[in-house]
Amino acid sequence: MDYHPNQIIRMIQLGLKEQVLNSSAIWLCLGCETCVARCPNEVDILRVMDTLREMAIEEKIEGKESVIPTFHQTFLYPVRLFGKQYELGMLLLLKWRTRDFFSDLSLGIRMLLKGKLAIIPSRIKGSRQVKEIFDKAKATLEEGRG
């Protein structure tokens, strides 16, 4: 991680927008909430990190950790289609998008054999409703950009 959460907050105060949006830190932050729980000034650092990630996406800044925003996009893709996660499809799509075909193959096979990954996705009845939720949220982002 190139900057710690407190450094990111200070950089924002100093107006170092470009450096912050290009940092690894905003993508490596998992949202574990440890800094939020311990901050003596009760700064909601995770909300700040989420906002920074949204800003970086809006401004199409790929940064050094582009594999992570690609993962988020890939994670949400089956949710938009089916209303639920479809792990196997998501994993294969992630492999395709990141051109990483060989890692964890044996792990994947073991999980399939243990019945931990469904072969066929299940679609919820209200999947159209979920798709609308995605469309409305995307429209809000685009309005914000305009």
Next chain:
Amino acid sequence: MKYAYYPGCSLESTAKEYDLSLRAICQRLGVELEEIPDWSCCGASSGHSTNYRLAHALAGRNLAIAERQGLNVAVACPACFLRLRNTRHKVMKDSQLKETVTESIGLPYQARYNVRHVLDIICNEVGIQTIKTKVTKPLSGLRLVAYYGCFLVRPPKVVAFDEPENPQSIDTLLDALGAEVLDWPGKVDCCGGSLSLTKRGIVIRLVRELIDAACGVGAEALVTACPLCQLNLDSRQNSGGRRLPVFYFTELVGLAMGDPNARGWFKKHLIDASNLLASHGLL
């Protein structure tokens, strides 16, 4: 005692044994779980990391459906639990967000019903005393550490059912099952979550630190309440070194109550737990 149950995606796939063992023990403990009809994904960290409105709307849809059931919500996955609880928490304080959420989902939502984690329900509603009376096969001699991870305890203002730095609920529960519960420093450290799919090296390092800490106090296995923690710890332990099995707390409650299906749950683990359990005469 009846709840609207939100399993979440993992409990239908990678954490099937968590769902099976949870339903089994709830039945024995008199907790009725009525699955939220046609529930959808909560969006997890990918939702809140990329789109604020999307994250609250995805959580809100499930909360709004549960509200029609007229029941408090029980959630098994700590990540889903925090997403749902956080949206309810924010909607209660922010009328503008409430409007955005209801507009996004096309359903009314008044934030009337509470959102609770199943661990909280089992420890604090069912109660440790009741659990003790149902134990038929005490886990005597089994040396365990309780691993809470992130979202059962953080952020404390939102989740608020245990101590954020030194939580006790899983410890107390395991103690009631007759196990030897060890204190250790890894309780609330992060396992690396979804970085397991993008930054494997980080997760392998974090898992190594947790396993070293658990071995350091003499633990034979870890116990968690989170599908992502279980999967990372189960799949990212160093194949060369000593490997510790990783249980869901529900599996051990079921085992101690003599549930005949317990063997089937453990078969779904990647790291075999049968030798350990057999060595203590538990399987």
